[in-house]
Amino acid sequence: MARRARGTNVREIEMKVNGIAYHETVEPRRLLVDFLRDQLGLTGTHIGCEHGVCGACTVLVDGQSVRACLMLAVQADGAEVTTVEGLARDGKLHPLQEAFWEHHALQCGFCTPGMLLTAYELLQTNRKPEPDAIRDAIAGNLCRCTGYQNIVTAIQAAAQAGGRA
Amino acid sequence: MADTPRRKWVGKSIRRLEDPKLLAGEARYIDDVHESGMLHAAVLRSPYAHARIKRIDTSRAKALPGVVAVVTGKEAAVLAGPVPAFCAEPVVQHAIAIEKVRFAGEAVAAVAAVDRYVAEDAIDLIEVEWEPLAVVSDVESALRPGGPLVHENLGTNLVFGRTLTFGDVKGDFARADRVVRRRLRWPRVAAVPLETAGAVAKYERTSRRMTVWANTNMYHYSAMPFAGTLKVDPNKFSIVPVAVGGSFGSKHLLSKVITIAGILSKASGRPVKFMEDRIDNLAASDSHASDRSYGAELAVTADGRFLSLRIDVVDDYGAYFQFGQTSHGNYLSQVTGPYTIGSVEITLKAVLTNKCQQMVYRGAGSEVNNWVLEALVDTAARQLGMSPVDVRRKNLIRPEQFPYKIPTGNYYDSGNYAGVLDLALRMVDLDRWRQEQARLRAAGRYIGIGLATCQQRSVYSATEFWFWYEKPGFPVTATPEGVTVRIGQSGQFTVSLNSPFWGNSPETVVAQVLAEEFGIDPSTVSVLYEDSLRALPAAGPGGSRLTVMLAGAVTGASRKLKDKIFRIAAHLLEASPQDLVLADGKVSVAGVPQRGLTLADIAANAHFFKMSLPAELETGLDASHTYDHPFTTPPSADRSDLGAFYPIVAHAAHVPVVEIDIDTGLVKFLDYVAVHDCGTMMNPAALDGQIAGGIAQGIGTALYEEFVYDSEGQLRTASLLDYLLPTAAEVPSIRIGHQETPSPYTPYGLKGSGEGGRMVAPAAVANAVQDALAPLGVEVSELPITPDRIVRWVREAQARR
Numbered sequence: 034m035a036r037r038a039r040g041t042n043v044r045e046i047e048m049k050v051n052g053i054a055y056h057e058t059v060e061p062r063r064l065l066v067d068f069l070r071d072q073l074g075l076t077g078t079h080i081g082c083e084h085g086v087c088g089a090c091t092v093l094v095d096g097q098s099v100r101a102c103l104m105l106a107v108q109a110d111g112a113e114v115t116t117v118e119g120l121a122r123d124g125k126l127h128p129l130q131e132a133f134w135e136h137h138a139l140q141c142g143f144c145t146p147g148m149l150l151t152a153y154e155l156l157q158t159n160r161k162p163e164p165d166a167i168r169d170a171i172a173g174n175l176c177r178c179t180g181y182q183n184i185v186t187a188i189q190a191a192a193q194a195g196g197r198a
Numbered sequence: 199m200a201d202t203p204r205r206k207w208v209g210k211s212i213r214r215l216e217d218p219k220l221l222a223g224e225a226r227y228i229d230d231v232h233e234s235g236m237l238h239a240a241v242l243r244s245p246y247a248h249a250r251i252k253r254i255d256t257s258r259a260k261a262l263p264g265v266v267a268v269v270t271g272k273e274a275a276v277l278a279g280p281v282p283a284f285c286a287e288p289v290v291q292h293a294i295a296i297e298k299v300r301f302a303g304e305a306v307a308a309v310a311a312v313d314r315y316v317a318e319d320a321i322d323l324i325e326v327e328w329e330p331l332a333v334v335s336d337v338e339s340a341l342r343p344g345g346p347l348v349h350e351n352l353g354t355n356l357v358f359g360r361t362l363t364f365g366d367v368k369g370d371f372a373r374a375d376r377v378v379r380r381r382l383r384w385p386r387v388a389a390v391p392l393e394t395a396g397a398v399a400k401y402e403r404t405s406r407r408m409t410v411w412a413n414t415n416m417y418h419y420s421a422m423p424f425a426g427t428l429k430v431d432p433n434k435f436s437i438v439p440v441a442v443g444g445s446f447g448s449k450h451l452l453s454k455v456i457t458i459a460g461i462l463s464k465a466s467g468r469p470v471k472f473m474e475d476r477i478d479n480l481a482a483s484d485s486h487a488s489d490r491s492y493g494a495e496l497a498v499t500a501d502g503r504f505l506s507l508r509i510d511v512v513d514d515y516g517a518y519f520q521f522g523q524t525s526h527g528n529y530l531s532q533v534t535g536p537y538t539i540g541s542v543e544i545t546l547k548a549v550l551t552n553k554c555q556q557m558v559y560r561g562a563g564s565e566v567n568n569w570v571l572e573a574l575v576d577t578a579a580r581q582l583g584m585s586p587v588d589v590r591r592k593n594l595i596r597p598e599q600f601p602y603k604i605p606t607g608n609y610y611d612s613g614n615y616a617g618v619l620d621l622a623l624r625m626v627d628l629d630r631w632r633q634e635q636a637r638l639r640a641a642g643r644y645i646g647i648g649l650a651t652c653q654q655r656s657v658y659s660a661t662e663f664w665f666w667y668e669k670p671g672f673p674v675t676a677t678p679e680g681v682t683v684r685i686g687q688s689g690q691f692t693v694s695l696n697s698p699f700w701g702n703s704p705e706t707v708v709a710q711v712l713a714e715e716f717g718i719d720p721s722t723v724s725v726l727y728e729d730s731l732r733a734l735p736a737a738g739p740g741g742s743r744l745t746v747m748l749a750g751a752v753t754g755a756s757r758k759l760k761d762k763i764f765r766i767a768a769h770l771l772e773a774s775p776q777d778l779v780l781a782d783g784k785v786s787v788a789g790v791p792q793r794g795l796t797l798a799d800i801a802a803n804a805h806f807f808k809m810s811l812p813a814e815l816e817t818g819l820d821a822s823h824t825y826d827h828p829f830t831t832p833p834s835a836d837r838s839d840l841g842a843f844y845p846i847v848a849h850a851a852h853v854p855v856v857e858i859d860i861d862t863g864l865v866k867f868l869d870y871v872a873v874h875d876c877g878t879m880m881n882p883a884a885l886d887g888q889i890a891g892g893i894a895q896g897i898g899t900a901l902y903e904e905f906v907y908d909s910e911g912q913l914r915t916a917s918l919l920d921y922l923l924p925t926a927a928e929v930p931s932i933r934i935g936h937q938e939t940p941s942p943y944t945p946y947g948l949k950g951s952g953e954g955g956r957m958v959a960p961a962a963v964a965n966a967v968q969d970a971l972a973p974l975g976v977e978v979s980e981l982p983i984t985p986d987r988i989v990r991w992v993r994e995a996q997a998r999r
């Protein structure tokens with residue numbers, strides 16, 4: 034799909050992000066996370082390492098979680114992308130966000146967007162995950178603040194409240 | 199002990215005010231700051247640990263389209279002086295190295311370009327001719343006479359050395375029946391917050407004004423030294439706080455990051471953002487932490503009483519000495535732990551090597567001392583044939599002994615340490631685990647039950663920065679925290695903070711205090727963060743101080759506001775102020791609730807109806823209050839008594855239970871109980887969060903994390919693939935218990951608690967592993983306790999038998 038714009042080393046790409054369609058020009062080397070943050074201004078997706086370890090940059094691409102620091106924007110051409118900004122609707126928090134708030138599952142909040150999207154993906158496939166399954170699912174997302182337990186509790190609570198939507 | 203008044207909001211686990219914006223991705227962290235015309239920076243870093251820069255050529259980088267400025271160290275030195283430092287020694291540090299580099303990763307040149315990609319392209323085009331020098335790779339090579347020097351002007355790599363003696367150490371050791379000795383090695387680790395450090399600097403050339411957005415902390419204090427470094431008038435230099443993605447002590451100053459952004463903004467005339475990438479952060483931050491070798495001795499009697507403590511510590515500071523001996527002043531507040539130890543002697547050697555510099559990490563050196571002391575205590579128990587519990591019970595300070603003065607001169611305010619221990623042992627069910635341990639050992643399995651009973655000093659006082667010096671350069675004694683509380687025209691509360699959000703809960707704390715004081719709904723409070731030019735004096739989060747200090751500041755401002763409110767209400771109600779009461783956001787005549795006014799009524803009068811006010815009152819309803827440290831006394835000139843400087847002291851007992859697979863070296867947690875006494879609790883859920891998060895970090899220090907440098911001074915663990923942070927798969931769920939012994943010195947009896955988990959966990963986990971491996975003859979003398987090390991220790995112990 035990506036078309037090479039005439040005479041320059043840039044490509045045109047199309048992407049739907051949180052339900053909004055974009056048609057943009059990017060250099061092939063631009064990372065998806067930089068595209069989302071700098072070009073679209075969606076700064077809720079964070080950068081913790083830029084080498085694929087921390088999970089802070091996790092977004093959903095066609096429903097699958099990816100590390101946006103390991104994917105090029107051109108690779109997401111034609112995709113539907115969900116970022117943390119797409120979770121709350123009209124100022125109302127998503128049940129997962131509510132559960133994180135209720136169970137004090139965040140402190141500095143820097144890992145939180147990536148955690149939320151990882152949890153979102155988990156709840157799509159496993160409606161009532163046990164704590165061990167939750168720990169497995171989030172083991173690729175580092176949090177330096179919470180010690181994880183409250184995150185596990187929050188995800189379980191959101192699942193119980195039917196937080197899949 | 200003070201009675202415990204009934205409180206409505208202090209002590210309640212309300213949901214945090216900070217959270218909705220963080221959850222929705224709306225918070226503004228430093229990398230989210232965008233100024234129009236903003237450029238992006240990248241830094242060329244030294245591949246050598248120690249080398250002279252013979253020639254540097256930036257012409258190709260400058261010619262790259264999109265590059266606006268390239269500066270070398272020499273060029274930068276015209277725009278900025280050395281970075282701010284807290285030490286008295288002449289250890290000069292420039293944000294960009296000038297003649298030689300002193301650690302691998304030190305900045306050599308910096309670029310500002312239209313985006314980060316172009317800036318990094320330009321970095322690749324800079325040519326440097328190096329003259330590699332002999333590397334000072336460890337403490338031994340640093341202290342070898344005639345060896346290479348990190349800073350030639352000092353004439354030595356021993357940047358600071360001194361012995362401090364408190365009490366009759368010689369006599370106590372002579373009296374002792376036994377001296378317990380350990381040699382211990384604490385690894386170089388760092389806070390490694392998930393967000394790296396960054397700054398956006400905007401220099402306006404004509405007005406010579408500079409604005410810096412940064413995820414720094416003590417920006418009210420540091421603005422003045424940064425203005426000096428960047429050669430801007432202090433009243434035209436401002437630092438603007440942003441949300442911080444974790445610090446744990448590592449972002450106190452950000453001397454290099456802020457200075458580099460400032461230099462590039464001056465050089466380009468445009469706003470410039472400099473974000474550390476993760477490699478920058480691991481290899482070249484301000485803030486690697488303690489890297490210490492210990493010889494430690496505990497003098498004991500035959501029946502298990504502790505008499506005296508002698509500590510010899512050598513600390514590998516890396517290439518600079520920016521924070522001086524702060525992390526060694528810190529633990530002198532609680533060096534003898536929760537025990538009645540009559541005397542203590544510390545010998546410190548601070549050594550410079552070709553590594554990244556040190557600052558502090560949650561615990562600030564006290565977590566290290568806790569580990570040393572608890573290792574000695576367990577060793578004493580083993581040598582005396584006592585249980586770890588009994589030997590501690592024999593030496594714990596008793597509740598009636600408070601306030602308790604320790605040999606260094608610091609005071610402990612209050613406590614019931616035996617109560618904390620009892621609760622921890624009950625929660626974990628020690629007897630059952632001891633039986634289980636014996637049963638499984640017969641089956642060839644290794645269970646370890648660790649115990650650590652540790653102090654958590656809180657609410658630091660600035661004297662700890664300088665009392666190691668005989669003649670300190672800048673013996674600061676103010677450790678303030680200011681707030682402004684405004685009651686608006688409609689009666690709603692707005693608070694201006696002068697410290698940043700760091701992942702802690704400053705907004706929630708001030709809202710809870712205002713709710714307590716005025717009977718308002720805390721969720722209605724609005725909180726602002728002031729920049730440094732508007733800020734009241736404030737030292738910011740650090741040393742587990744912010745909750746206590748904000749409570750002091752807000753209750754102080756509340757007193758002033760209430761005074762005005764009562765005077766206005768008395769005037770309007772034609773009553774005497776003494777007859778009025780404030781409850782649930784309403785002021786009324788005591789016993790006649792219908793004769794009253796809401797805060798909204800009073801606020802409207804205060805703002806709009808001057809003629810309804812007593813003549814002497816000003817229009818408006820706001821108050822500022824700067825609360826300073828509640829209990830500091832000066833150190834004696836000879837430093838035989840350091841005075842009170844960290845007298846609000848929490849306490850904790852941790853009991854982890856582990857199982858070790860001696861073939862693979864893997865450590866698995868079977869249980870983890872942590873009981874804390876942090877005085878009156880402000881918000882128990884937030885407190886538990888701090889405890890659990892600190893324990894996770896303590897587990898990282900105990901089992902996984904380490905900066906490994908090779909003999910060439912190259913950092914071998916410079917990515918998160920090699921520097922291992924604990925994940926959800928490693929950190930167990932923690933069972934937390936509380937006891938509340940209020941402090942007599944603070945509002946509501948609060949004590950600080952931000953560092954508590956990490957203060958105790960390394961000691962407790964190490965003792966658990968030690969307990970498991972003791973039957974094999976293994977001594978745990980070194981952290982982190984990696985699988986490799988366990989397997990090796992077991993093999994060596996077996997070979998010895």
Ligand code: FES
Pocket residue numbers: 079080081082083084085086087088089090091100101102103
């Ligand atoms: S920023 Fe992408 S995994 Fe860390």
Ligand code: FES
Pocket residue numbers: 138139140141142143144145175176177178179392443444701
């Ligand atoms: S909340 Fe700070 S990193 Fe997870």
